[in-house]
Amino acid sequence: xxxxxxxxxxxxxxxxxxxxxxxxxxxxxxxxxxxxxxxxxxxxxxxxxxxxxxxxxxxxxxxxxxxxxxxxxxxxxxxxxxxxxxxxxxxxxxxxxxxxxxxxxxxxxxxxxxxxxxxxxxxxxxxxxxxxxxxxxxxxxxxxxxxxxxxxxxxxxxxxxxxxxxxxxxxxxxxxxxxxxxxxxxxxxxxxxxxxxxxxxxxxxxxxxxxxxxxxxxxxxxxxxxxxxxxxxxxxxxxxxxxxxxxxxxxxxxxxxxxxxxxxxxxxxxxxxxxxxxxxxxxxxxxxxxxxxxxxxxxxxxxxxxxxxxxxxxxxxxxxxxxxxxxxxxxxxxxxxxxxxxxxxxxxxxxxxxxxxxxxxxxxxxxxxxxxxxxxxxxxxxxxxxxxxxxxx
Amino acid sequence: xxxxxxxxxxxxxxxxxxxxxxxxxxxxxxxxxxxxxxxxxxxxxxxxxxxxxxxxxxxxxxxxxxxxxxxxxxxxxxxxxxxxxxxxxxxxxxxxxxxxxxxxxxxxxxxxxxxxxxxxxxxxxxxxxxxxxxxxxxxxxxxxxxxxxxxxxxxxxxxxxxxxxxxxxxxxxxxxxxxxxxxxxxxxxxxxxxxxxxxxxxxxxxxxxxxxxxxxxxxxxxxxxxxxxxxxxxxx
Numbered sequence: 001x002x003x004x005x006x007x008x009x010x011x012x013x014x015x016x017x018x019x020x021x022x023x024x025x026x027x028x029x030x031x032x033x034x035x036x037x038x039x040x041x042x043x044x045x046x047x048x049x050x051x052x053x054x055x056x057x058x059x060x061x062x063x064x065x066x067x068x069x070x071x072x073x074x075x076x077x078x079x080x081x082x083x084x085x086x087x088x089x090x091x092x093x094x095x096x097x098x099x100x101x102x103x104x105x106x107x108x109x110x111x112x113x114x115x116x117x118x119x120x121x122x123x124x125x126x127x128x129x130x131x132x133x134x135x136x137x138x139x140x141x142x143x144x145x146x147x148x149x150x151x152x153x154x155x156x157x158x159x160x161x162x163x164x165x166x167x168x169x170x171x172x173x174x175x176x177x178x179x180x181x182x183x184x185x186x187x188x189x190x191x192x193x194x195x196x197x198x199x200x201x202x203x204x205x206x207x208x209x210x211x212x213x214x215x216x217x218x219x220x221x222x223x224x225x226x227x228x229x230x231x232x233x234x235x236x237x238x239x240x241x242x243x244x245x246x247x248x249x250x251x252x253x254x255x256x257x258x259x260x261x262x263x264x265x266x267x268x269x270x271x272x273x274x275x276x277x278x279x280x281x282x283x284x285x286x287x288x289x290x291x292x293x294x295x296x297x298x299x300x301x302x303x304x305x306x307x308x309x310x311x312x313x314x315x316x317x318x319x320x321x322x323x324x325x326x327x328x329x330x331x332x333x334x335x336x337x338x339x340x341x342x343x344x345x346x347x348x349x350x351x352x353x354x355x356x357x358x359x360x361x362x363x364x365x366x367x368x369x370x371x372x373x374x375x376x377x378x379x380x381x382x383x384x385x386x387x388x389x390x391x392x393x
Numbered sequence: 394x395x396x397x398x399x400x401x402x403x404x405x406x407x408x409x410x411x412x413x414x415x416x417x418x419x420x421x422x423x424x425x426x427x428x429x430x431x432x433x434x435x436x437x438x439x440x441x442x443x444x445x446x447x448x449x450x451x452x453x454x455x456x457x458x459x460x461x462x463x464x465x466x467x468x469x470x471x472x473x474x475x476x477x478x479x480x481x482x483x484x485x486x487x488x489x490x491x492x493x494x495x496x497x498x499x500x501x502x503x504x505x506x507x508x509x510x511x512x513x514x515x516x517x518x519x520x521x522x523x524x525x526x527x528x529x530x531x532x533x534x535x536x537x538x539x540x541x542x543x544x545x546x547x548x549x550x551x552x553x554x555x556x557x558x559x560x561x562x563x564x565x566x567x568x569x570x571x572x573x574x575x576x577x578x579x580x581x582x583x584x585x586x587x588x589x590x591x592x593x594x595x596x597x598x599x600x601x602x603x604x605x606x607x608x609x610x611x612x613x614x615x616x617x618x619x620x621x622x623x624x625x626x627x628x629x
Binding site: 264277281283 | 441462463465467472475479480481482483488493495496544
């Protein structure tokens with residue numbers, strides 16, 4: 001392939017991606033059915049895959065292990081974020097301004113990243129380190145077993161349980177004079193009921209104001225309550241979520257690049273990844289570097305978990321399963337072991353899936369992902385960005 | 394400086410060293426020669442903590458270090474240039490050297506050491522930004538030694554520095570080894586297939602045979618020894 005053609009092949013997708021991201025940042029895209037909408041959905045979904053794929057690829061790069069429990073680190077992070085948001089009571093907040101939501105989300109993201117990271121540290125020390133010398137098949141089976149164990153532990157854990165839970169979405173409380181516009185049906189009222197057991201329960205009741213129902217009496221009542229009772233649900237809008245996810249991925253990618261290329265720890269990671277014994281001879285504490293890699297990968301997976309659940313609106317113990325598999329595919333597509341590859345592979349998979357869903361079939365889009373995996377493994381096992389495989393001498 | 398006593402090392406059921414004892418004094422170049430599989434590399438690996446000894450003792454400056462993991466010995470002044478060089482081919486020459494000073498805190502100190510090592514091996518300075526894998530065999534060996542010198546070791550273990558190099562380069566490398574010993578005062582424990590070259594460079598030598606020390610003497614004496622000449626120097 002001529003260098004010019006290769007440059008063109010690399011520049012075109014990059015430009016297209018830049019264009020989509022810019023349109024996402026300046027306007028409301030992703031809600032319609034145009035190509036741009038599908039592309040933006042693909043980029044957002046791809047960014048989530050990339051978050052998870054980074055951990056797969058980093059762990060693989062350093063100890064050649066496909067850590068199939070990575071999706072469960074993602075799930076653990078998502079639940080940590082869920083509890084922070086739920087216990088902060090984000091669903092009941094009256095929000096004159098978006099800053100409290102932003103703060104709550106930052107806290108949720110931090111909690112998610114730390115819980116996922118800590119879980120990874122424990123898993124590495126308890127499960128992977130003892131069998132590191134036992135060979136790759138043993139490690140792979142351990143990973144699958146750990147994945148199932150964590151899923152089922154979550155299902156049995158009283159605080160989590162097997163049921164699907166709605167993701168806590170903030171309600172934007174409407175001011176009396178702006179509520180309710182007749183065209184907008186997405187208004188809810190908070191009502192207090194007494195349950196059969198005698199408990200007082202707060203429930204949301206949709207109130208649809210249409211022309212006639214919006215009587216002066218209703219308006220007066222709302223004004224008297226200061227708009228405290230009527231809200232628009234889930235007003236953390238799609239555009240805000242999508243933009244945050246894409247920006248967060250960009251920040252994480254830059255941060256990770258800096259860490260790996262420019263810091264002492266990053267250099268040690270690259271050294272361990274190339275030659276563990278030689279790294280040890282340099283004075284590198286290999287166990288600690290491997291633990292740090294697990295932590296960092298799971299840290300990112302935790303962020304991805306919150307992003308994913310905020311986007312799709314629910315969380316359960318199996319939340320990590322499908323995104324985990326998809327991210328694994330993304331990591332292989334990009335070239336497993338390659339950090340830029342994980343980002344490229346994630347975005348590539350997200351966009352292809354959604355274009356496929358838009359043009360061909362929604363039901364078959366998961367099939368597409370796995371077909372892509374098989375095709376890449378058959379035709380170019382090193383992936384889009386992977387280095388050609390070299391036999392070690 | 395280094396005292397090894399009755400060292401026994403085994404890989405699973407295969408015993409590689411059957412009680413090796415040797416010593417390297419401050420400022421010496423000591424060489425281990427012997428045939429393939431005699432246990433030369435294993436001895437170095439046991440000294441640097443890459444393998445744990447099954448029995449016996451390794452003392453560095455009078456302190457027992459047998460079984461101490463390799464990464465901790467670097468801080469105690471030991472550096473090991475392993476067989477086959479094992480440079481990081483995907484990292485640049487500069488990054489390779491900086492990793493040699495991984496245990497050193499402080500940018501200024503690392504920069505000063507880098508300058509010193511580059512003065513020792515000017516060829517590396519010309520290749521500073523290239524990735525390690527693009528270097529020639531001789532340059533890779535210089536990089537491996539330079540990387541070890543970044544730790545300012547008091548004891549340097551060298552495993553087969555001549556491996557796979559052209560004779561002219563081998564002589565250059567050995568000149569550098571002697572110079573490091575002379576100018577930096579580094580004690581060197583050298584494993585080498587090329588017995589003649591090793592004994593001409595070293596002060597003292599040990600001959601290993603199937604995991605045991607067969608002979609130990611001053612290097613010039615070993616060079617004259619009929620047994621060494623017959624077995625390792627190709628003389629009749």
